[in-house]
Amino acid sequence: MHVFVPFDASEPKTRLSSVLDRAERREFATVMLDSVVETIEASGHDAKVLATAPIDCEAAVTVDGRPLTPAVNDVLSDAPMPAGVVMADLPLLSVRSLERLFGAAGDVVIAPGVGGGTNALVVDHDEFRVDFHGVSYEDHREIAQQCGASLTTVDSFRLALDVDEPADLGEVLLHDTGQVADWLVEHGFEIDGSDGRMTVERP
């Protein structure tokens, strides 16, 4: 299956600017992208990066400077069905969680993200189109209904956890055993649970 991985190559992860400078955010975003691409390849599928600008990456890269929604709809309309879309900021992604996503029955299979987004989906329906603005899980449910496509939701915390804010880095340090957690440790991040809640600090 073709699995598209959209990637913001210009100004990624701005909500991490309180803990990472601009160069670090770009490097961290690239480490997450590489991790996602490798996991997709390890699951036996073809990762195809869809970047807003040229980048250096192990996978095939298509450059499209448009916003996420038209860029993804364009590649989906040309791809053999079923086709997948997996976000580039899912450091807890595992082969097993991808197998649950790719193996689920349904014209449209969605892994919702924390906060109402859509972190990954598989489309096997000619009329379905994505719309990533706002609470996109809700929108995708409606779009599926409007075009008569059955929709299945995959229940996975590993697929639900996208990295947007500093608190998300704690989840990576706690649950990831790969290159993304390694990068955070090398850059001085550690979990602080001393006040009863998990936060990250960079002493």
Added chain:
Amino acid sequence: MHVFVPFDASEPKTRLSSVLDRAERREFATVMLDSVVETIEASGHDAKVLATAPIDCEAAVTVDGRPLTPAVNDVLSDAPMPAGVVMADLPLLSVRSLERLFGAAGDVVIAPGVGGGTNALVVDHDEFRVDFHGVSYEDHREIAQQCGASLTTVDSFRLALDVDEPADLGEVLLHDTGQVADWLVEHGFEIDGSDGRMTVERP
């Protein structure tokens, strides 16, 4: 299997005080408890509520005013193994997610919560004891290792989502189709995704 459900009957869900008054928080906590108890019973197991004070509930209730950790360890040490513990504030809990928890192999099976907590676990080992303070998923991993118990983690967003803060109510409105979401709708809550992120409002 005996499945214990700890419940704070005195001052539950204080972190929701910006959107719910004290009486509403108690009522909402009870609706969530009832939902968890019913889902455990529907999965074919015996829900046993462990409350800090007497409450009115469909399930058997044991009252223990001590903190969570000693109260749970006390009932676990007396219960036939395997025994389960499921938190009372998991409105997305489903029979299917519980089946994945109860059906997983391992001396200790844990469903981590968002933020590093432990939302549900199954214990089939005489020496394992819980410790719910701080980043308890990390602590439970260490305790299992210390007593030679194998540990399995269940990857489920439905088990990971506990309700602590107002943002969590959006997840309930988006993904729950039962009594907890109904209660929120009846009390005027709705999702607002107009600025691109999901928030809840009570107009």
